[in-house]
Amino acid sequence: MTVTVRLFASVADAAGCRRLDLPLTEGETVAQVRARLLERYPQLGRFVPVLLYALDEEYVADTAVVPDGATLALIPPVSGG
Amino acid sequence: MTVTVRLFASVADAAGCRRLDLPLTEGETVAQVRARLLERYPQLGRFVPVLLYALDEEYVADTAVVPDGATLALIPPVSGG
Amino acid sequence: MLVLVTEDELRPEEAIAAVASPRAGAVNLFLGVVRDHNKERAVRYLVYDAYPEMAEKVMREIVTEACARFALLDCAVLHRTGPLQIGETSLLIAVSSGHRAESFEGGHWLVNEIKKRVPVWKKEVWANGEEWVEGPESLGLQQAPASMR
Amino acid sequence: MLVLVTEDELRPEEAIAAVASPRAGAVNLFLGVVRDHNKERAVRYLVYDAYPEMAEKVMREIVTEACARFALLDCAVLHRTGPLQIGETSLLIAVSSGHRAESFEGGHWLVNEIKKRVPVWKKEVWANGEEWVEGPESLGLQQAPASMR
Numbered sequence: 403m404t405v406t407v408r409l410f411a412s413v414a415d416a417a418g419c420r421r422l423d424l425p426l427t428e429g430e431t432v433a434q435v436r437a438r439l440l441e442r443y444p445q446l447g448r449f450v451p452v453l454l455y456a457l458d459e460e461y462v463a464d465t466a467v468v469p470d471g472a473t474l475a476l477i478p479p480v481s482g483g
Numbered sequence: 484m485t486v487t488v489r490l491f492a493s494v495a496d497a498a499g500c501r502r503l504d505l506p507l508t509e510g511e512t513v514a515q516v517r518a519r520l521l522e523r524y525p526q527l528g529r530f531v532p533v534l535l536y537a538l539d540e541e542y543v544a545d546t547a548v549v550p551d552g553a554t555l556a557l558i559p560p561v562s563g564g
Numbered sequence: 565m566l567v568l569v570t571e572d573e574l575r576p577e578e579a580i581a582a583v584a585s586p587r588a589g590a591v592n593l594f595l596g597v598v599r600d601h602n603k604e605r606a607v608r609y610l611v612y613d614a615y616p617e618m619a620e621k622v623m624r625e626i627v628t629e630a631c632a633r634f635a636l637l638d639c640a641v642l643h644r645t646g647p648l649q650i651g652e653t654s655l656l657i658a659v660s661s662g663h664r665a666e667s668f669e670g671g672h673w674l675v676n677e678i679k680k681r682v683p684v685w686k687k688e689v690w691a692n693g694e695e696w697v698e699g700p701e702s703l704g705l706q707q708a709p710a711s712m713r
Numbered sequence: 714m715l716v717l718v719t720e721d722e723l724r725p726e727e728a729i730a731a732v733a734s735p736r737a738g739a740v741n742l743f744l745g746v747v748r749d750h751n752k753e754r755a756v757r758y759l760v761y762d763a764y765p766e767m768a769e770k771v772m773r774e775i776v777t778e779a780c781a782r783f784a785l786l787d788c789a790v791l792h793r794t795g796p797l798q799i800g801e802t803s804l805l806i807a808v809s810s811g812h813r814a815e816s817f818e819g820g821h822w823l824v825n826e827i828k829k830r831v832p833v834w835k836k837e838v839w840a841n842g843e844e845w846v847e848g849p850e851s852l853g854l855q856q857a858p859a860s861m862r
Contacts, residue, residue, distance in 0.1 A: 411762045411834035412845035452847065456832070459767040475764055475832070479847040482761070482768075482792060482833025483664075483745045483804045483824065492613045492685035493696035533698065537683070540618035556615055556683070560698040563612070563619075563643060563684025564596045564655045564675065564813075576725050576742070586749040586799050592820075593725070593742035599811065600735040650735050662748065664824055671741075672817040 403428065403470040405435055413453075413476050417443045426468060432457070433464040435474055452479050484509065484551040486516055494534075494557050498524045507549060513538070514545040516555055533560050566640035567623040569616040569684075574642050579658035582640040588660035592667035594675055596655030598648045602697075608689045612645040612654060615683040619643065626677045634670030636661050641674065643684055654686070715789035716772040718765040718833075723791050728807035731789040737809035741816035743824055745804030747797045757838045761794040761803060764832040768792065775826045783819030785810050790823065792833055803835070 403426040414420045424438060432455045440447055455462055456475040468474060484507040495501045505519060513536045521528055535558040536543055538550075542558075549555060566582040580591060598610050627639040640658040648654055657674050661667040687696045715731040729740060747759050776788040791805040806823050810816040836845045 408764065410764055410832065411836070412847070414762070415845070456764075456767055459764075459770050475767065477764070477832050478834065478845070480828070480830070480832055481835045481846040482763070482831050483828040489615065491615055491683065492687070493698070495613070496696070537615075537618055540615075540621050556618065558615070558683050559685065559696070561679070561681070561683055562686045562697040563614070563682050564679040576729060580725060580744070584800060588746050588800075589748040591744040591746055593744070594813065594816070595729070595740040595742070596813070597737050597740055597809075599738040651733060651737075660746075664743065664745070664821075667743070668817055668821040672813075675813055 405468050405471075406473045407435070407439060408473060408475040410476070411478055413446060413449050413478050416445050416449070419443075426470060428470075430468055431464065432462060432466050432468060432474060435468055436464065436476075446476075449476070449478060453477060486549050486552075487554045488516070488520060489554060489556040491557070492559055494527060494530050494559050497526050497530070500524075507551060509551075511549050512545065513543060513547050513549060513555060516549055517545065517557075527557075530557070530559060534558060565624065565627050565638060566642070567620045567627060568642045569614050569619045570642065570644060571646040572644070574644050574653045574656040576653075576656065576658075579640040579642060579656050583638040583658045583660040585637045585660050587662060588637050589662050590664040590667040591658060591660045592664075592671040594655070594657040594671050595653045596675070598650050598652050598654060600650045602688060605688075605690060607650070608691060609650065610648045610654070611687040611689065611694075612643070612648060613685045613687070614643065614645045616645070619682050619684055622682045623678065626674060626681065630659070630670050630674050630677075634659075634661065634666045634673065636666060636670045639670075639674065641678060643678075643682070645684070714773065714776050714787060715791070716769045716776065717791045718763050718768045719791065719793060720795040721793070723793050723802045723805040725802075725805065725807075728789040728791060728805050732787040732807045732809040734786045734809050736811060737786050738811050739813040739816040740807060740809045741813075741820040743804070743806040743820050744802045745824070747799050747801050747803060749799045751837060754837075754839060756799070757840060758799065759797045759803065760836040760838065761792070761797060762834045762836070763792065763794045765794070768831050768833055771831045772827065775823060775830065779808070779819050779823050779826070783808075783810065783815045783822065785815060785819045788819075788823065790827060792827075792831070794833070
């Protein structure tokens with residue numbers, strides 16, 4: 403099982419990466435995937451207080467369960483327009 | 484002394500004319516010029532309650548005195564846009 | 565500032581270019597378009613008449629007032645005259661400003677004032693007749709400047 | 714409905730054409746433009762990043778809501794990404810409606826919602842540095858849908 407993580411803007415700059423695959427365990431939540439992401443990229447920790455999350459292009463709470471093959475996007479505060 | 488009278492839209496259609504010169508007497512007001520215009524075009528009488536007047540492209544009251552060589556415009560309710 | 569009464573087709577790019585400024589963060593553009601109906605009656609086409617010299621003068625006055633009231637950087641107002649088909653643009657307004665709120669508020673105010681005060685008239689042509697619209701926008705003295713009310 | 718995230722130049726004529734309707738009496742167009750300054754600091758240029766698939770999905774949701782709330786006939790929303798120079802258009806919104814008031818109100822509401830909810834980010838580049846803007850428009854949970862607040 404895997405999850406594709408997508409990073410943007412300041413978060414992508416900090417990680418030096420815009421997309422990666424992580425192994426996924428059945429029943430894992432967004433918060434659990436984020437914890438394992440932070441092990442690999444501890445410099446992303448400072449973004450956690452302001453991040454939102456999207457699973458397959460839909461905003462979700464970090465308690466949402468991540469399905470196999472899903473795309474999890476880390477969304478820093480938006481500034482389009 | 485003369486005044487040029489300009490007519491537009493419904494008023495021009497009713498008069499069959501968009502521009503005419505009228506002789507002008509020293510000190511005549513817009514209302515007096517209008518009275519002489521109505522002698523020539525009595526069919527314009529029905530517009531009088533809704534007309535505004537402009538002298539040389541400036542809205543004026545019908546008590547304004549018409550200078551020699553001025554342009555007097557009869558302005559029915561506007562409907563641009 | 566660009567103000568123009570013309571029989572030619574109105575081009576949005578021209579109005580946008582006229583209000584461009586390196587200080588502008590927002591441009592609002594309004595197009596008044598010929599609708600296929602009015603008050604549930606089918607419209608074939610419209611004919612606009614204007615007093616062009618005075619229309620442009622009043623437009624300039626309204627634009628000057630709008631720039632001051634809404635901190636606009638620049639404005640363009642173009643009105644077309646003559647016969648206009650369904651879907652064609654009769655009125656084109658562009659405003660530029662630092663931020664978006666003023667561009668919407670200033671643009672909206674401009675359209676309202678133009679419809680009240682500028683000597684332009686429209687005639688509706690239907691399948692079986694025609695009539696000059698003496699609009700609800702201007703009822704007699706309402707179109708006169710404040711000093712005359 | 715037209716929604717698009719693209720690296721190409723945004724063309725106002727395209728947005729206007731996309732919302733054309735014989736029932737439309739008003740079209741409002743909004744351009745978000747790159748300003749030469751922000752908070753009194755000189756800006757050299759901007760770089761926009763986006764999550765394009767989700768940005769277009771959220772734009773479609775916002776457009777559907779706007780059409781219902783403001784009785785709009787149609788909407789177009791285009792956002793550009795990549796490096797943008799001063800004066801270039803980053804956001805282009807067009808709405809059409811029967812009458813002018815809805816076109817202004819609907820257009821203004823659309824811009825506000827887009828700036829709050831759509832996953833797009835801007836980086837300011839100055840003479841001596843650069844920074845991703847984490848805008849006052851979206852402070853943490855404010856950008857989440859109502860169901861999550």
